[in-house]
Amino acid sequence: MSNTIWSVDEHLEDVLAAVEPLEPIELQLPDAQGCVLVEDVTVPLALPPFDNSSMDGYAVRVADVAGASEEFPAVLTVIGDVAAGSGELPSVGPGEAARIMTGAPLPPGAEAVVPVEWTDGGTGGGAATGMRAASDAPEGASGEVRVHRPAEARAHVRARGSDVQAGDLALAAGTVLGPPQIGLLAAIGRGTVKVRPRPRVVVVSTGSELVQPGEKLGEGQIYDSNSFALAAAARDAGAIAYRVGAVTDDAETLRATVEDQLIRADLLVTTGGVSVGAYDVVKEALSSVGDEDEPGGGIDFRKLAMQPGKPQGFGSIGPDHTPLLALPGNPVSSYVSFELFVRPAIRTLMGLPDVHRPRARAALRTDKALTSPAARRQFLRGTYDEGASAVTPVGGSGSHLIAALAQADCLIVIPEDVTSVEPGSEVEVVLLG
Amino acid sequence: MSNTIWSVDEHLEDVLAAVEPLEPIELQLPDAQGCVLVEDVTVPLALPPFDNSSMDGYAVRVADVAGASEEFPAVLTVIGDVAAGSGELPSVGPGEAARIMTGAPLPPGAEAVVPVEWTDGGTGGGAATGMRAASDAPEGASGEVRVHRPAEARAHVRARGSDVQAGDLALAAGTVLGPPQIGLLAAIGRGTVKVRPRPRVVVVSTGSELVQPGEKLGEGQIYDSNSFALAAAARDAGAIAYRVGAVTDDAETLRATVEDQLIRADLLVTTGGVSVGAYDVVKEALSSVGDEDEPGGGIDFRKLAMQPGKPQGFGSIGPDHTPLLALPGNPVSSYVSFELFVRPAIRTLMGLPDVHRPRARAALRTDKALTSPAARRQFLRGTYDEGASAVTPVGGSGSHLIAALAQADCLIVIPEDVTSVEPGSEVEVVLLG
Structure with missing residues (x-):
């Protein structure tokens, strides 16, 4: 590690330059949720695919119900049922009607649908509130129906192609597939x-x-929290995360573990062992993993002008040049580093349009001025009050305050050239949402 | 189904009154991500659990480095290494120093840590930039080190308990477990x-x-999209979703399917078959599933003062009174119904503090006035422009416009007593995130 100091922005740029969106694959619809579409999907067939009824009612000819009223109903012969999914359709002739259900195809001869509530439902009584179930009352599909109101041509008929036409663009490449997009893909028949x-x-x-x-x-031991927190954060960013329990500070063991994991990794994240100590084995081990002789391979270790999170490593390893980010071991440092560098890398791998957390400006709510080291970009933990556009720091600047981190919902950014921030000053915050 | 019309709010209230948060269970940490904690978790041990070094450097006695400078360094005898995880610690006597790594326990006798950069690193040369790896240079743990600066007592020492003390509240019941909370629980030793x-x-x-x-x-067929869209939406809301392919319009088949599924359901959602048609078998089948003789059991079918989404069913079925929501079959109706009723039900089952989508006020961006039926709350699909606080409708009010739904990111709410909305008017929008 040289004594050169990189800025946060330089490091982020280098990290993102080293990762590329993953190669697309064909997935079953449910597995594609949250993923980015890479093809323009065009509509193969009109939706709806056929003229169909938007109501439960009777398919009729317009002339037959002209002038109909409750006092002088049109009396039509019911020739059968048209249920949704009906294949063979009855033909509706003059003086005839077919019972028709929502979504069922408009049968030949019929020009409009009258809702069941505008008829006697075939009972010979007053206005119907619904149809009796076909299984209870098969006779409802025959006999007579009294229609109490006229209907215009195409009334209560959804026209073929009124939603989309064959050849329309359904979804453009780059669309993120949420539930409604999954629904549309299913509706046009795409199973994958x-x-x-x-x-x-x-x-x-x-x-x-x-x-x-x-x-x-x-004695001298602490609990492994980084592998839990960062696997959860990776999942939260959209990844499939695998957590590998803590590896001991032995370069050979670490190298073997990392090489073993390459087979299931699109991205490797390590924590700890990246600083200037005599047992910083990540640095020791990963400068010679796998593809050290290949161009573009190998891991760089750097100091960043940042607090927390000064020591960082990144690069690629193994025959496939799998990207790797080596984060510091302190829990708060590793979490902040994850948010700033790993999360954008994961979202770049996914091909997402927006890889960064949203940011906002907020008034600093403190009793006294905050101090910040010169020439370092400091990230403090805070709670953001959206309504008041204000932010309150939680915990101190100590990078080990994991308890405070668990109370925070944002990071407060203090720029490199600022060493003191007065209460009420406007600061930038990264919303962890 | 009577002719009574329920309001959207009445129906939502009834739905939420019928679901209760699920019984808590003990889960492994990674499985608890996104879940709501039901216990106050107190800290069983101080964090950090022992005084430890915040830097890679040398553990020293303050008096030994008083007045040290680069010109007149303090020369100390290096008695060994203290790595993170060291169990047995060397005792640091007068004139002595121990190499110490970040996170390693402060050894007895030592009062402060001087960073390696403030020393010659035991090389006899100028200021060190780091330590050589212990495996490369085991001799670094012995010999002499020149210290170039004095250190105050406790300098670069993280005190035992400076993050949290045993007995402190780590996380309160009701906390939603995101990555930092998972990290904190791991750090205090909670595996479940x-x-x-x-x-x-x-x-x-x-x-x-x-x-x-x-x-x-x-002929007369369409693709099943609801089971895909709603399973995705349920997953999005935080649930584990199981999709059951389309069931034919036969009451017996539906009843058997629902009864089969009860074993893996905390909530059942059906689509279709809830209206007034003769083949609306959900209504037919579910009025007599399972616990019809039990108090509080059975499914109610209703008409809501709402567009789309007028016919709705809800209640509970089976021996465990599993809640069930029966949504209309039209894809847009079912999706809007899901957002308004099922999503809050899922989030209530999870015990989440905030079960509803966020809402905003926005200026309506249209060329001409929008019309809306009287006495119905209408939900139009729109795209929300946060910066401009404006919303543009997409597609029309036709409830079958699934293509438009896939372009929308919000629902525009037109209240029951409003039949026309002028361009530029302020409207309420439900943000679909």
Whole structure:
């Protein structure tokens, strides 16, 4: 690691330059949820595919119900039922009507639909409130119906193609597939769709001091929290996350673990072991993993003008040049680093249009001025009050305050050239939402 | 179904009164992501659990480095390494120093840490930029180190309990577990946690006209899109969703399917078959499923003062009184109904504090006035422009415009007593996020 100091923006730019959207694959619709479409999907058939009824009622000829009223109803012969999904349709002649259900095809001869509520429902009584179930009352499909109101041509008929026409663009490449888009794809008959898959992100925490939660702590040990927090954050960003329990501070073990994991990783994230200590084995191990002889391979370790999160590593490893980000081991440093660098990398792999967290401006709500080191961009944890456009810091600047992090919903950004921020000043916040 | 008309608000109130948060269970941390904590979690041990170094450097006694400078360094005997996770610690006597790594326990006798950059790193040369790896340079743990600056007592030492103290409240009951909260729970040693689980939601679409996407359409048939869209929407709301392919319009088949699914359902959602037609078998079948003799059981079918989405059913079925919502079959009606009634029900089952979509006020951006039926609350699809606080309708009011729905990101709410809305008027919008 040289003594050059990189800015947050330079590092982010380098990280994003090193990751490319994943190759698209054809996925079943439910598996494509949240993914980005890579093809323009055109409509193969008109929707609806045929003229159909928008009401439960009677399919009629317009002339037969002209002038009909409750006092002088049109009396029509019911020739049968047209249910949704009916294949063979009865032909409606003069003086005839067919019972028709919502979504059922308009039968030949019929020109309009009168809702059942505008008829006697075939009962010979007053206005109907509904039809009796066909299974209870099969005789409802025959006999006579009294129609109490006239209907214009095409009344209560949804025309073929009134939603979309064959050849229309249904969804453009680049669309993120949420529930309504999944619904539209299903409606036009697409069982599978070509998208960028969710990236598989492997999170490896390192440190001989780490013990898994639920186990007993020995002297000098702490619980592994990074692998849990970052796997959850990767999932939250849209990835499929695999958590690898803590790896001991031994370069050979770490190298073997990382090489083992390559097979299921589109992105590797490690925590710990990236600083200037004598046991910083991530740095030691990963400068020689896999593709050190290949162009573009290998991991760079850097110091960033940033607090927390100064030491960072990134690059690519293995035969497929799998991208890897090596984050610092402190829980708050690693989480902030994840938000700033890994989350945008994951969303770039997904091909999402917007890879960054939203930001806002807010008035700083504190009793006294905040201090910040010169020449470092500081990220403090805060709670954002959207209504008041204000932000309150939680916890101090100490990078180990994981308890405060769990109360925060934003990061307060103090720029490199600012060393003190007065109460009430406007600051930038990154909304963690 | 009587002729009484319920309001949207009355129906929502009845639906939410019929669902209760699920019974909590103990889950592994990764499985608890996105769930609501039901216990106050207190900190079982101080964090950090022991005084430890915040830097890579040397653990020293303050008196030994008093007045040290680059010109007149303090020369100390290096007695060994203290790595993170070290169990046995060397004792640092007068004139002695121990190499210490970030996170490693402060050894007995030592009072402060000097960063390696403030020393010669044991090389006998100028200021060090880091330590050589212990595996490369085991001799770094012995010999002499020149310290170039003094250190105050406790400098670069994180005190035991400076993050949280044993007995502190870590997270309060009701907290939603995102990545930082998962991280905090891991850090305090919790491998499992008591939360309300994600509800299992079974989505059943009904209709003899329905064909699965990817298959060939016959006469009078359309593709099943509701089961795909609503299962995706349920997942989006936080549920574990199971999609049941379309069930034919046969009451016995539907009843058997629903009874089969009860075993894996915390909530059942059906689409179609709830109107006044002769083949509306959901209504026919579900009025007699399972617990018709039990108090509080059975499904009510209603008309709502709403467009789209007029016919709705809800209630509970089966021996466990599993809640069921029967939505209309039209894709846009069912999606709007899901957003208004099912999503809040799912989030109530999860025990989430905020069950509703956010709403906003926006200026209506249209060329001409929008019309809306009297005595119905209309939900139009729109695109919301947050910056301009404006909303533009997409598609018309026709409830079958699934293509327009896929372009929308909000619902425009036109109240019951409004029949016309002028361009530029302020309207309420439901943000679909």
